[in-house]
Amino acid sequence: MSRLLRIRLTLALFGLLLVAALVGPALSPWSVAALDWDHPAVAPTWQAGHWLGTDTLGRDVLVRSLAGLRVSLSIALLASAIGLLLGGATGALAGSVGGFVDGLLMRIVDVGYALPVVLVALLLTVVLGRGASTLLVAAGTVGWLSTARMVRAETQRLALAPYVLAARLIGVAPVRLFWRHVLPNLIGPVLVQATLTVPSLVVLESFLSFLGLGVQEPHASLGNLLHDGAREMERAPWLLLAPAVLLVSVVGALTVLGESVRDEIAHAD
Amino acid sequence: MRNSLWRLLLGRLLFGVPTLWVVITVAFLLVRLAPGGPFDAEQRLPPAVKANLDRTFGLDRPLVEQYQRYLGRVLHGDLGPSLRLRDRRVIDLVREGLPVSLTLGGLALVLALLVGISGGLLAAVRRGRAADRVLAGVSVLAVALPPYVTAPLLVWIFAVYLGWLPVAGWTAGRWLDLVLPVVALALPTAGSLLRIVRASALDVLASPAIQAARARGLSATRILWAHVLPPTLSPVLASLGGAAAGLLGGSLVIESVFGLPGMGRFLVEGALNRDYTLVLGKVLVYAVLVLVLNLGADLGALLLDPRLDRRGAPR
Numbered sequence: 001m002s003r004l005l006r007i008r009l010t011l012a013l014f015g016l017l018l019v020a021a022l023v024g025p026a027l028s029p030w031s032v033a034a035l036d037w038d039h040p041a042v043a044p045t046w047q048a049g050h051w052l053g054t055d056t057l058g059r060d061v062l063v064r065s066l067a068g069l070r071v072s073l074s075i076a077l078l079a080s081a082i083g084l085l086l087g088g089a090t091g092a093l094a095g096s097v098g099g100f101v102d103g104l105l106m107r108i109v110d111v112g113y114a115l116p117v118v119l120v121a122l123l124l125t126v127v128l129g130r131g132a133s134t135l136l137v138a139a140g141t142v143g144w145l146s147t148a149r150m151v152r153a154e155t156q157r158l159a160l161a162p163y164v165l166a167a168r169l170i171g172v173a174p175v176r177l178f179w180r181h182v183l184p185n186l187i188g189p190v191l192v193q194a195t196l197t198v199p200s201l202v203v204l205e206s207f208l209s210f211l212g213l214g215v216q217e218p219h220a221s222l223g224n225l226l227h228d229g230a231r232e233m234e235r236a237p238w239l240l241l242a243p244a245v246l247l248v249s250v251v252g253a254l255t256v257l258g259e260s261v262r263d264e265i266a267h268a269d
Numbered sequence: 270m271r272n273s274l275w276r277l278l279l280g281r282l283l284f285g286v287p288t289l290w291v292v293i294t295v296a297f298l299l300v301r302l303a304p305g306g307p308f309d310a311e312q313r314l315p316p317a318v319k320a321n322l323d324r325t326f327g328l329d330r331p332l333v334e335q336y337q338r339y340l341g342r343v344l345h346g347d348l349g350p351s352l353r354l355r356d357r358r359v360i361d362l363v364r365e366g367l368p369v370s371l372t373l374g375g376l377a378l379v380l381a382l383l384v385g386i387s388g389g390l391l392a393a394v395r396r397g398r399a400a401d402r403v404l405a406g407v408s409v410l411a412v413a414l415p416p417y418v419t420a421p422l423l424v425w426i427f428a429v430y431l432g433w434l435p436v437a438g439w440t441a442g443r444w445l446d447l448v449l450p451v452v453a454l455a456l457p458t459a460g461s462l463l464r465i466v467r468a469s470a471l472d473v474l475a476s477p478a479i480q481a482a483r484a485r486g487l488s489a490t491r492i493l494w495a496h497v498l499p500p501t502l503s504p505v506l507a508s509l510g511g512a513a514a515g516l517l518g519g520s521l522v523i524e525s526v527f528g529l530p531g532m533g534r535f536l537v538e539g540a541l542n543r544d545y546t547l548v549l550g551k552v553l554v555y556a557v558l559v560l561v562l563n564l565g566a567d568l569g570a571l572l573l574d575p576r577l578d579r580r581g582a583p584r
Contacts, residue, residue, distance in 0.1 A: 126300055210522060
């Protein structure tokens with residue numbers, strides 16, 4: 001499969017999932033928290049209108065899974081944005097100023113890398129309590145590290161590029177040099193980084209919610225749906241399978257997309 | 270070689286000690302800034318009882334003094350008493366849980382390395398053929414499937430449906446108990462290692478050194494083991510520290526799914542009901558583990574690739 005085709009296919013799959021997550025729950029007669037007393041824990045069926053079955057309380061699995069995907073994706077996207085901004089700013093500062101500032105900021109990043117993500121999230125949960133906002137902070141805190149390193153390296157590389165040296169030679173002031181000449185060329189790599197950050201944060205979100213530290217009932221996220229599904233596995237496997245399939249497709253699509261785009265750019269140079 | 274080994278060790282020590290100090294301090298502050306305390310219960314305790322409890326555990330002192338006392342105790346290898354689990358010391362809890370977690374994580378790492386390296390080499394050698402495509406698909410799946418999804422699926426298939434392996438539980442010496450947890454934990458790491466090894470091996474295979482080895486008429490097996498494998502492993506070692514940290518996090522979930530008495534036990538509950546000393550102690554042990562694992566990975570990289578020696582110790 002050619003790389004371009006792969007990019008198109010994964011982009012299409014991601015788009016499809018995104019639309020389904022955004023529009024899907026609104027199209028169904030059921031809502032996320034609605035209980036169908038007549039059909040608790042039914043297997044996937046056409047008759048009752050629960051295409052993917054219901055959970056033990058009679059809530060529609062399809063609607064809950066799609067709503068869960070929406071919550072998980074929103075958290076991952078927002079946290080990536082936070083991480084990219086924070087990491088980008090740190091990396092650009094360290095890379096362009098250099099010296100003491102650079103050393104200090106990079107040591108902070110090193111310390112951050114020395115901590116398992118889960119523990120950071122755990123500590124934050126203690127302080128901020130459980131819920132979506134804690135997840136955001138935790139995921140953002142974690143997401144900025146790799147971005148900071150990448151942007152710093154890229155800034156240092158660009159600072160030595162002939163056109164930047166030429167601009168310096170004709171007397172462009174440092175701040176203007178950064179905004180006009182370095183920053184525009186940082187956007188590309190940062191966007192590629194984003195496509196790889198988002199899937200890892202989707203996994204992180206579901207991981208924390210699975211442990212009971214993230215999104216709480218009655219709200220759905222892929223993580224707490226998987227947790228409930230894992231508990232009912234023997235009697236109602238569809239409770240696990242529906243969110244699992246969604247998680248794998250969205251993470252798989254984004255990972256392959258990010259890697260293909262990165263390779264495409266690397267080979268285009 | 271000896272010289273740079275010492276420089277690496279010294280550098281790591283110089284970095285490791287302040288890192289641990291930062292970890293302790295930040296964790297201490299975060300935990301203490303949190304609202305609520307370890308003795309908040311459904312039924313409010315009589316004030317006198319609560320004051321007594323606070324005094325017993327030194328929680329009535331100013332925060333700075335508590336911090337100093339905690340640091341002093343940690344330096345003496347004492348992580349303090351658990352605030353919620355009566356009559357348990359945190360160090361004992363660590364001593365009980367650590368062997369289980371290390372066995373689980375160690376076996377998973379070995380399995381992931383075996384599968385990842387052999388699979389990656391196979392995919393690189395058979396580039397573009399059926400084996401490569403199958404492995405590519407499987408590895409994306411393995412990476413995208415977190416252990417908390419694979420674990421229940423594996424349990425369902427092998428324990429409930431086929432009945433070959435135990436569903437959950439842990440009895441010392443019963444190795445069958447370990448099979449499913451180890452496999453579930455190893456899968457994502459194996460998948461990402463496989464992708465790294467494949468990319469790295471393709472680079473190596475395209476290098477002039479391999480062409481030269483072929484031209485000298487060396488057998489394909491010899492080329493693979495003696496000339497392709499060692500340089501292929503460099504990026505694997507570089508990623509190993511991160512992989513090990515990932516396994517530590519994953520083991521938290523695996524332990525809870527399979528009911529294993531490891532390091533993760535009581536940790537989530539401890540965080541939720543403000544067992545300060547327990548959370549701090551376990552976080553500290555995890556941080557030490559990650560630092561040690563990273564050091565191990567760097568030492569391995571140095572031994573495998575002597576060129577790093579000339580360039581100085583890797584960071």
